[in-house]
Amino acid sequence: xxxxxxxxxxxxxxxxxxxxxxxxxxxxxxxxxxxxxxxxxxxxxxxxxxxxxxxxxxxxxxxxxxxxxxxxxxxxxxxxxxxxxxxxxxxxxxxxxxxxxxxxxxxxxxxxxxxxxxxxxxxxxxxxxxxxxxxxxxxxxxxxxxxxxxxxxxxxxxxxxxxxxxxxxxxxxxxxxxxxxxxxxxxxxxxxxxxxxxxxxxxxxxxxxxxxxxxxxxxxxxxxxxxxxxxxxxxxxxxxxxxxxxxxxxxxxxxxxxxxxxxxxxxxxxxxxxxxxxxxxxxxxxxxxxxxxxxxxxxxxxxxxxxxxxxxxxxxxxxxxxxxxxxxxxxxxxxxxxxxxxxxxxxxxxxxxxxxxxxxxxxxxxxxxxxxxxxxxxxxxxxxxxxxxxxxxxxxxxxxxxxx
Numbered sequence: 168x169x170x171x172x173x174x175x176x177x178x179x180x181x182x183x184x185x186x187x188x189x190x191x192x193x194x195x196x197x198x199x200x201x202x203x204x205x206x207x208x209x210x211x212x213x214x215x216x217x218x219x220x221x222x223x224x225x226x227x228x229x230x231x232x233x234x235x236x237x238x239x240x241x242x243x244x245x246x247x248x249x250x251x252x253x254x255x256x257x258x259x260x261x262x263x264x265x266x267x268x269x270x271x272x273x274x275x276x277x278x279x280x281x282x283x284x285x286x287x288x289x290x291x292x293x294x295x296x297x298x299x300x301x302x303x304x305x306x307x308x309x310x311x312x313x314x315x316x317x318x319x320x321x322x323x324x325x326x327x328x329x330x331x332x333x334x335x336x337x338x339x340x341x342x343x344x345x346x347x348x349x350x351x352x353x354x355x356x357x358x359x360x361x362x363x364x365x366x367x368x369x370x371x372x373x374x375x376x377x378x379x380x381x382x383x384x385x386x387x388x389x390x391x392x393x394x395x396x397x398x399x400x401x402x403x404x405x406x407x408x409x410x411x412x413x414x415x416x417x418x419x420x421x422x423x424x425x426x427x428x429x430x431x432x433x434x435x436x437x438x439x440x441x442x443x444x445x446x447x448x449x450x451x452x453x454x455x456x457x458x459x460x461x462x463x464x465x466x467x468x469x470x471x472x473x474x475x476x477x478x479x480x481x482x483x484x485x486x487x488x489x490x491x492x493x494x495x496x497x498x499x500x501x502x503x504x505x506x507x508x509x510x511x512x513x514x515x516x517x518x519x520x521x522x523x524x525x526x527x528x529x530x531x532x533x534x535x536x537x538x539x540x541x542x543x544x545x546x547x548x549x550x551x552x553x554x555x556x557x558x559x560x561x562x563x564x565x566x567x568x569x570x571x
Contacts, residue, residue, distance in 0.1 A: 215287040218250040219302060220257075222280045228263070239263040241275055245284065245296065252286055252294065261298040276301070325373070332369035339364040344438065354427060355395070358434035362391050362441055370449065378548050379456040386541025387448035391437050393540075394444070394533025398436040401525050402429060411519050432522060439492075440530035443485050444537045451477055451541045459549055467550035474542025482538065486531040493527035 226242030240260040247255050261282075265271040276282065281302040287295050318326040344361040348354050366387050374380040402409075409428030417426065454477050455470055465473075494501075497520065504514045514520055 215285060216250055216252075217283060217285050217299075218252060219248045220245040220282050220284045220296075220298075221248055222276050222278055222282060223256070225276060225278050228275060231260075236267055237264075239272055243276055243298070245282065245298070247284070247286070248281070250286075255294075257294070257296045259296045259298060274301075281305070328372050332372050335368035335372065336365050339368070340438070344434070348426070348431070348434065351425075354430035354434040355399075358395070358437045359392065362437055363388060365441065366445060369445065373449070374453075378545070379452045382455075382541055382545040382548060383445075383448040383452040385544045386452065386537050387441075387444045389540040390444040390448065390533045390537030391441050393536040394440040394529045395433045395437040397532050398525055398529035399433050401529065402432050402522075405521055405525065407432060407522050407525070408518060409522070411522070432526070436526045436529050436533075439526065440489065440533040443489055443530070443534050447478070447481055447485055447534055447537045448541050450481060451538060452545055455542065455545045455549075459545075467546040470549060471542050471546035474545060475539065478538030478542060482535060485534045489530045489534065490527050493523050493530075497523045 222243050223246050224244035226244075228239060228241045231238045231240045240262050242258070242260050244256060244258050247253050247257070261273075261276055263272045263275065265273065276298075283299045283302055285297040285299055287297070289295060315330055318329055320326070322329055339361050343364060344357060347357045366384050370380045370383050370387075374383070407429065409432050414426075414428050414431075418428075451474050455474050458473055459465060459470065500519060501514070504517065504520070515524070
């Protein structure tokens, strides 16, 4: 456990040093941009503040018509919990409708709910509160805590190692992948660097430093890079632009950095396929290591064959995992196209749908390629060696070599 903690601290330190060096020249520019934006904020915008509030009274749910739009609203009374308006109470309403027809409604607020509120002062000094939504972060934190406790309860010491690996993953994704791409660095190289840090850090924490872990690292990294290459090739052939609603909003709101959205496709696919590839890579490496331990005289060809046989059993479930994950993510969009009576061929031609399909298939191919790469690397690292000895006592039938 001491070694595990030492490795974790080393990785955290490496990531911190890397980020400090990488952003040494970026921070002043960002700071100046933020200052400039602050100076350009109008007086009206500065009068708008956000705060948390508690629902202290709930009223009736009624219909409210504004122009041609009819909304479902709930009358409530709130008490501000922080900021310059703390302890003040306001009567306001919460709009439950998400769409024009009122088919999609939010949950009605209950007494005691904590909500986020936008408070804007008009020219006469009157404060107008607008309830934005329920504060859900508390429940997310609770779920995270239950998740971590479940891992420790079921996994014991290995569960603690799994949590340390998860911490390394979160740090790498946030401080390397997101931060560096946001700063304008090449998304392809940043995603590969992120994958390398996650793979090496997680596997070393879980299995230490040995041939099994080295095999899993090489096999997994080879698989995810293969997935990215396949995705890049077919994204180019199908002329995917990477443009979607989120990309358009990002392009509009991000003025200081211009993103290459085609490269972001590569990064997204590589990161999405990483978990499945890690699972397959470590499973095959561990299985082959167990076989090698039990069968000392097994040849490297037999090891490779065993790895391929094990991998074939894994392919079905792992590829289904990625395909179903992508289908689940695009389910609402697919239903939207079906509701509009768009033919299947036209649905496939949509940029967003084509991107999801290519991502799912490329990610699954990454899992598939992880299998032979891992099996070959382990077999190669554990191949039998011939040692030549020249002393007279090793002469056997006139030959000067002895194969051990």
